Amino acid sequence: MIQFITHANARYGYVEGAQLALEGGCRWIQLRMKGATEAEFMEAAKPIGDLCRKHGATFVLDDHVEWVERTGADGVHLGKNDMPVDEARRILGNDKIIGGTANTFDDVERLHRQGANYIGCGPFRFTTTKKNLSPILGLEGYRHIVEQMRAHHIDLPIVAIGGILADDITSVKQTGVTGIAVSGAILNANDPVEEMQRFVGLVGDRG
Numbered sequence: 151m152i153q154f155i156t157h158a159n160a161r162y163g164y165v166e167g168a169q170l171a172l173e174g175g176c177r178w179i180q181l182r183m184k185g186a187t188e189a190e191f192m193e194a195a196k197p198i199g200d201l202c203r204k205h206g207a208t209f210v211l212d213d214h215v216e217w218v219e220r221t222g223a224d225g226v227h228l229g230k231n232d233m234p235v236d237e238a239r240r241i242l243g244n245d246k247i248i249g250g251t252a253n254t255f256d257d258v259e260r261l262h263r264q265g266a267n268y269i270g271c272g273p274f275r276f277t278t279t280k281k282n283l284s285p286i287l288g289l290e291g292y293r294h295i296v297e298q299m300r301a302h303h304i305d306l307p308i309v310a311i312g313g314i315l316a317d318d319i320t321s322v323k324q325t326g327v328t329g330i331a332v333s334g335a336i337l338n339a340n341d342p343v344e345e346m347q348r349f350v351g352l353v354g355d356r357g
């Protein structure tokens with residue numbers, strides 16, 4: 151599975167980026183809009199939610215548990231500085247998807263205990279899309295975390311994120327992760343739809 155993380159650049163706004171990702175075959179969009187006001191967030195969430203429903207895609211919000219019901223989103227992605235996953239679970243119930251960010255196996259264990267549905271694990275490498283990055287994991291970092299998850303019988307989908315390019319997908323998948331999250335490689339490509347098609351082909355069904 152591929153999760154497209156929204157971002158805006160000189161060429162595309164948030165809605166346009168999500169639309170291109172969906173046209174390219176992506177079926178999981180995360181609306182990430184750092185620093186946006188509530189009005190700006192809602193203005194993007196409405197059309198992106200509609201587009202996701204039209205394409206049968208999953209729609210999650212970054213950070214904002216309080217806006218999940220209102221936007222009709224399927225869930226939320228939470229990091230270390232956001233609401234804890236167990237608290238979000240009490241608010242949202244068992245039918246919503248809650249993802250959590252991990253940089254270490256300790257993070258994975260905590261998120262598993264708190265009831266996360268999937269882990270966003272990164273960063274794979276340096277990226278300008280996010281500020282204040284955690285330590286870079288690289289392939290070795292993923293191998294290590296996946297190995298510890300297996301040893302502790304933790305069976306959760308694990309999505310690699312951070313600076314991932316199409317050429318990385320084969321080796322990242324070989325570490326045992328289940329999916330890929332991407333933003334810049336799609337939005338900075340000459341043809342974002344074609345690039346997403348390439349990602350979808352490389353990640354395949356298992357991802």
Ligand SMILES: Cc1ncc(COP(=O)(O)OP(=O)(O)O)c(N)n1
Nearest residue numbers: 212227228229230251270271311331
């Ligand atoms: C799939 C996925 N993984 C990790 C993150 C990062 O979340 P967080 O640590 O809360 O940082 P911000 O994205 O909020 O800046 C993510 N958004 N998605």
Ligand SMILES: Cc1ncsc1CCOP(=O)(O)O
Nearest residue numbers: 277279280312313332333334
């Ligand atoms: C949200 C987030 N969390 C860790 S890296 C990252 C950004 C992912 O975007 P890109 O694919 O452009 O590096």
Ligand SMILES: [Mg+2]
Nearest residue numbers: 213228229232
């Ligand atoms: Mg966050």
